[in-house]
Amino acid sequence: MARRVAVIGAGAAGLCAARHLSARPDQFVPTVYEQTNRVGGTWVYTDRVGTDEHGLPVHSSMYKNLRTNLPKEVMAFPDFPFDSSLPSFVTHQEVLQYLEDYTDHFQLRKHIQFLTKVDTVKPVTGAGQTLWEVTVSSVEEPEKITTQQFDAVMVCNGHYSVPYVPAIPGAELFQGRSIHSHEYRSPDDFKGKNVVLLGAASSGQDIALEISKMANQVVLSHGKPPLKSQLPPNMKQAPGVECFKAPKTVRFKNGEEFEADVFMYCTGYHYHFPFFTTECEVSIERGHITPLYKHLIHTSFPSLSIVGICCRICPFPQFDRQVLFAQAVLDGSFKLPAKEEMEEDIQRDFRHRLEAGKPPHHAHEMGEDQWEYNNDLSRLIGLAPLPKAVELVYRGVHSDRVNNLQHYKDGQYEITGPESWRKLE
Structure with a gap:
């Protein structure tokens, strides 16, 4: 009998789950719960901030002029390329259209219940098996x-919607405007302002x-090594923020001070799964979810997977591998190791990160490790790895970005074979 699978969220990861599950109707029957009225998740732009028309927190962190920081050549799902006529660095509208096209091509809408909020997910164990009680409204x-x-x-609810705001001494003294990048929509609001942005990851x-x-002046405050690229003349870098010194003074860790009209936190997001009951035994410390084998499968409840929690990745190709891995666990074609072995694997992975100098809250950050991880998932379930060219283009773009932050999105890329690519002049 086909297994019934609840998929939470109809963003890119949830659509990928629905696509692979629905392709095997003899094995799986997916039901996708989406609390908005359309597919796309974080790629659905809205001018609104705070809450939506139904009083729910706005999910999307898209801003009006956003273009991807990865080229479409490495962003696509492996079995569904972007329209080749598009430039390499596409707008959020073009990514959303891609996800709409993916939904229609694989006839996924019939599996999605829109405007449906998942309230609780609870395991019910009996007769030697675990079922999942899912309550929605x-x-x-x-x-x-x-x-x-x-x-x-399969939990596919994304992780770019609940802002993380670090505590900074004196924050209550600051009388300028404080916002998180989640609420940023347009540069027009910053005309003539002096702005400090804390955090220099992609969005910062x-x-x-x-x-x-x-703006008049922009200060990018962060704890990373200084960006190498040439920056606009009115933009400079500073180390992390030590404190606010009322009413508009920001003091940096090198002792310098700056008079700011606006302070923007580009400080990332919390993982947020408000529907898990305590029986789910999911532990979330900032940036670290346990116990997930391969950042994906719950070690006590292997029929529960959380897709898409890794950061600094090519997301759509990785979602594809994760969904297929979770599916192989469900259909029994991949037999998981003993629970103790899975726990050891989790600890080994975490130690590897700490030894590489990463803070504990980077427990799911991939970067260079993503390729080995994707290949590992593929190998374990007997799939061919993702084309090497995807990794090679990613590395090429990263190099361009480091050296030419202002103009790297002008580049056009082409994958010419499984292990070859070129940058078009």
Whole structure:
């Protein structure tokens, strides 16, 4: 009998789950729960910040002029390329259209229940097996509540929607505008302002560059080695923030001070799974979710997987591998190691990160490790690895970005074979 699988979220990861599950109707019956009225997840842009028209927190962190920081040539799902006529670095509207096309091509809409919020996920164990009790409610009529049982749950709710704001001494003294990058939409609001952005990951760098076109001065404050690339004349770097010194003074860790009209936290996000009951035994410390074998499979409840928690990756190709791995666990074609072995694997992976100098909250950060990880998942379930060319283009773009932050998105790329690519002049 086909296994019933609840998929939480109809963003890229949830659509990928639905695509692979629905391709095997004799084995799986997916039900995708999506609390908005459309597919796309974080790629659905809205001018709104705070809460949406239903009073729910706005999920998307898209801003108006966003273009991807990876080229479409490495972003695509392995079995569904982007339109070749598009430039390499596409807009958020073009990514959303891609996800809409993916949904329609694989006929996924019939599996999705829109405007449906997952309230609780609870394991029910008996007769030697675990089932999952999933309680959902209608977003438009919250009193309409239904509970169903499933054989498995794939959590695909994303991790760019609940801002992480670090505590900074004196923050209550600051009388300028404080926002998180989650709420950033347009550079027009920063015309003539002096702005400090804390954090220089992708969004911090991109937003700082965009704001610099309108702002008076922009300071990018971060704890990384200084960016090598030439920056706009009104943009400079500073170390991390030591404290706020009222009412608009920001003091950096090197003792320098700056008078800021706006302070923007580009400090990342919390993992957030409000629907898990305590029986799910999922532990979340900042940036670290346990116990997940291969950053994916719950070691006590292998029919529960959390897809897409890794950061600094090519997301869509990795989602594809993770979904296929979770599916192989469910159908029994891949037999998991003993629980103790899985726990040891988790600890080994975590130690590797700490020994490489990463802080504990980077427990799921991949970067250079993503290729070995993707290949590992593929190998374990007998799949051919992702084309080496994807990794090679990723590395080429990274090099361009480091050396030419202002203009690297002008580049056009082409994959010419499984292990070959070129940059078009």
